[in-house]
Amino acid sequence: MELREGGMVRLDFLHRDLSPVAGPPPEKYKEMEAGKGFTGRVLRVEAPRLLSFTWEGDSEVTFELEGQGDKVLLTLTHRKLAMDIGTLTGVSAGWHTHLENLMDRLKGVAPANFWKRFCQLEELYSAVYDPTGSTGMLIRRPVAEVFGAFVDPAVTTKFWFTKSTGRLEAGKEVVWTWGDVWGEFGCAGEGAGDRLGDRDRLGCGGW
Structure with a gap:
């Protein structure tokens, strides 16, 4: 590394040499074995x-050191990454594993196998970055009745949105309004079929 602005940087990550504990990389990272x-x-x-x-x-990597008494706070920031879950989880788990190795070395402890620890952290970060939100509750009514409550605005406006331009039907676009605060959102029935009531699942798009 040429320590000047514009200087050349070359980093070689030899993962198998980072720990005395041997172990191959997972299949999807097989090309990194060497x-x-x-x-x-x-x-x-x-x-x-x-x-x-x-x-x-x-993308850009920045290391910052801040003295805190007899200790040092290291902050590592990796900016301008592709905003997909695969990239974010891989980069986060990778840096996290390397920093754990650094801490182990400073404490005089032999680091764990890189890939074993990386896979554990990658799984944890996958849960963090997954944009899917879900919740659930037990409703003691028949499926068809509950489904009907979601597609019929006469019922839905009593517990969810304020008003709707119509009943949900497959391929039909409607507008739901949440008072004056939240405004309007478009929603359409998802999937094939003549009637949404044929299924026990409802999907919306265009939020």
């Missing part, structure tokens, strides 16, 4: 407090 190299350019150097450089194209 290691992985990255290149970039130095963006900022403020020794000994800050180092920032580009990472394989457009």
